[in-house]
Each structure stands twice: as structure tokens, then as C-alpha cells.
Amino acid sequence: MTKQILESCGYRVLEARDGREALVFWEKEKANINLIISDIVMPQISGYDLAEKVRRDHSKIPILFISGFADRLEQLKALQDKNLFFVQKPFSYDSFTRKIQEILESKNP
Secondary structure: HHHHHHOOOOOOOOOOOOOHHHHHHHHHHHHHHOOOOEEEEOOOHHHHHHHHHHHHOOOOOOOOEEEEHHHHHHHHHHHHHEEEEEEEEEOOHHHHHHHHHHHHHHHOO
């Protein structure tokens, strides 16, 4: 569903089945990636671990975490990274697309 929402807004989307595949996409496409959207809980590599590995290459790329667990927000705040964002599931089409737009606009004012 997330991919369809983003594509309907005109974004190019790379969809990974798990954290390991996301890292492969990152290695191949990092010059073309403007935002990473990840669930926190994923097979192979967690969203947090994915973010940590991506940060080694690119400390400023925005990362939007999606989770159905409210307690994850507190863990995110503890990281104190202004380029980490959070959306709690379930979310509406409008709130999700608005968040994406805000993140991308703040990256390229």
C-alpha cells in the first residue's frame, strides 16, 4: 500500500522485501535516493540497524520509520537525530503524503 501511495504522488520507489535487500538497494542506488522509508521491525535486518548502516555512508539522508508500536517513538526520540522521522500505523493517505512532502521540503528548502 505504501508503494502505491508514493507512486500515485509521482515518486520513484524501490521496494525491498527485508532489511538486507534494502541495504543492497542502498549500495546500488544511494546517489538517487532522497528518502528512506522503513518499518522498524523487519526480517534479516531491523529498521534501526538499517539506519545505522546507511548513516555510515550518508549522515544526512532523511529516514522515515513506520511502526504500529507507539513505544518505538520514544526510542526514536532518544536517538536525537534531526533526520529521523516517525509515522505511526495506521495512517491516512493525507497524513502520510503530507509527512513525506514536509521531509523532502526540509531537505531541499
